[in-house]
Amino acid sequence: MHEYSIVQSLMNRVEAEAAERRATAVKALTLRIGELSGVEPVLLTTAFETFVEKTICEGATLSIIRVPVSWACPRCERSIVQGAFLQCPECSVPATLRSGDEIILERIEMEVPDV
Numbered sequence: 001m002h003e004y005s006i007v008q009s010l011m012n013r014v015e016a017e018a019a020e021r022r023a024t025a026v027k028a029l030t031l032r033i034g035e036l037s038g039v040e041p042v043l044l045t046t047a048f049e050t051f052v053e054k055t056i057c058e059g060a061t062l063s064i065i066r067v068p069v070s071w072a073c074p075r076c077e078r079s080i081v082q083g084a085f086l087q088c089p090e091c092s093v094p095a096t097l098r099s100g101d102e103i104i105l106e107r108i109e110m111e112v113p114d115v
Contacts, residue, residue: 035067
């Protein structure tokens with residue numbers, strides 16, 4: 001399960017961001033995960049729940065926003081309908097993937113001391 005390695009990398013990043021801001025707790029994380037990323041949200045959530053114990057993220061919620069696959073012509077920017085032949089009907093140029101393979105840490109909600 002590569003979800004565990006993804007969560008380990010996520011935790012490293014979140015802990016670094018929290019330390020930089022002298023956060024006392026992380027309350028919520030939001031991830032954007034593309035349909036073609038190869039990440040199974042249920043397994044990622046399970047891995048997250050396992051990793052957060054006794055960390056600054058203990059008790060934090062994890063929200064996952066699924067990003068649909070999007071293809072387009074690189075020349076004319078015409079969108080290609082999902083399931084269609086991945087070539088522009090106007091330009092005959094092969095389509096390029098615009099979204100759907102990403103894994104993005106979009107938001108970290110944390111408690112920080114008053115400055």
